[in-house]
Amino acid sequence: MATESAAPSPFEDQVLAHLRNAEAAYHAEQRERARELDELEATRAALAESQTHARLLTAELDAQRWNAERERQRVECLKQAMREIHGALFHGDVYTLILRACLTISGATRGIYVTCTRPDGPLRVRAHIDIPAIQGAAPPPMVAQLCRDVLAKNDTIVCSEADTAARLSGDEPQGLRFRNCVAAPVVLLANLDGVVLAADKMDGEFDDRDIEALLSVGDQATVAVRNRHLERELQTAYVHTVTMLADAVEAKDPYTHGHCEMASRYARLVASRLGLSEHDQALVCYSALLHDVGKIGVSDGVLNKPGPLLPEEVELMRAHVRVGYDLLNHVPALRDVADVVLRHHEHYDGGGYPDGMRGEDIPMPARIVSVADAYCAMITRRSYKDAYPEAAARAELRRCAGTQFDPVVVDAFLAILDTPEALDGDSDDFAECGLLPGFEAMRAQASPV
Structure with a gap:
């Protein structure tokens, strides 16, 4: 005859109920702690994101301040350069002053100004700073080809060290090896005047602001260069007067x-x-x-x-x-x-x-x-x-x-x-x-x- 299990006593029922309640409370507390930990992690992540955003904003603000200061310095340099260029109305080398202005506002350390009145016309060096060239003569072959490319495109060309090295034939002097350079057309009074090449920027690479600054020099220097052309015409007219007077004396x-x-x-x-x-x-x-x-x-x-x-x-x-x-x-x-x-x-x-x-x-x-x-x-x-x-x-x-x-x-x-x-x-x-x-x-x- 089988023995039947005894039914739980009321005391046992109370213990089991208490254990079940404690287990439920434990799980509830664990869930609350997990939720709090999730919230804490979310808060930490949000704080980290905020800090990262703040750093990005600070860096952006610093960059804007740096760019603003750089632009201010560009403007001041350009104003000073234009004063010097306009001051060269009847004396001084206008082309050298324009070239110096281009180097200053772009941060380049050397350069060359080559004139050409039409894309297929002869190239002549008008000014050069720390680049081997002869005033009034044709530029070195590498520079000449770069100028021809600029004139053909009627646009700027930016070259890295590898780009300039690829353009060299191997016979050019060391002074024609550039770390970087930018060549820009110069347009004066709506007419092509030539090309300015700025090379070896002091820090970093040439950017869009440098290119814009170089192109703006042509606009700013228009009056000064036109004045130089007029000066030469006037000088020639006076010299013809002098020649006529001297010839008249010798004729008598x-x-x-x-x-x-x-x-x-x-x-x-x-x-x-x-x-x-x-x-x-x-x-x-x-x-x-x-x-x-x-x-x-x-x-x-x-x-x-x-x-x-x-x-x-x-x-x-x-x-x-x-x-x-x-x-x-x-x-x-x-x-x-x-x-x-x-x-x-x-x-x-x-x-x-x-x-x-x-x-x-x-x-x-x-x-x-x-x-x-x-x-x-x-x-x-x-x-x-x-x-x-x-x-x-x-x-x-x-x-x-x-x-x-x-x-x-x-x-x-x-x-x-x-x-x-x-x-x-x-x-x-x-x-x-x-x-x-x-x-x-x-x-x-x-x-x-």
Whole structure:
């Protein structure tokens, strides 16, 4: 007969119920803790995300501040560069200043400015900084090809070190190996002017801002470069005027053929030896070329008279300095020259004309022209005399030093006579004279106060 299990007692039922309740409470507590841990992890993740976002915002803000400061510096550099470029209206190298502006605002350390008026036209180097090239000549082959590519695309080209290395033939100098570079077309007054190449940026690679900055230089420099073109045209016009005046004098007095050019060459060399400024050297050079232009107003009979002049003829001859002054003083770029022409027959001891000035009161350029004119007159044949031997002419200068001539100028003149430059027979004296001295005064009048 099977034994039947005894039914749980009321006490056992209470214990089991208590255990079940405790187990349920335990599981509930575990679930709550898991939920709290999940919330904590979520909070930590949100905090980490917030911190990451904050760092990103801070980095972005710092980058914006850095870019803003960089752009401010670009603008300041560009403003300064444009002031220098516009200041070069009548002197200075505009192309070099433009190139320097491009390097400064792009952070490049070296570069080259190549001009070309049409895509298939000849390339000419106008300025170069730390890149091997010859001013006025064609650029190196690698640079030339890069410029041709820019002109063909009419767009900028950015090259890495590998790109530039691939363009090299192997024969180029080390100076043409760039770590990086950017070549941009320069457009002035809506016309193609050439290409600027900026190389070896100080930090990092060239970016879009650098390219935009390079392209903006063309817009900013338009006026300055156009002014340089106008200056050259005006300079050419004035030089043609000078040429016409000098030719007119020689046409009246065949004995003076070549005299003015010779006097000008000697006078320029003396001015250089005495350390005169570039302005005064040009002033001396042009004044010597035109010192006798007033003889246009002297009759041929007096100019070419074979014998001694009568007193009234002497006065007519002496009047040529005032006639020359009046002629040249009406040409703005030659007004300084006019003053020297008026004074070139004054004597150091006060015995000259037209005003009997003496010593240091006579402008130095006039004292130089006086010596050069006298020497050249002595060694050339005139209607009233034969040419002096050079030794006799030199002795005469020494004899008259301190009376007719400034002794310092005589010493300098005698010192340059046997130099290779003095013996140079190049007839391009106008090019040797440089910029007309009156252009400086014209620029000062045109500049705003």
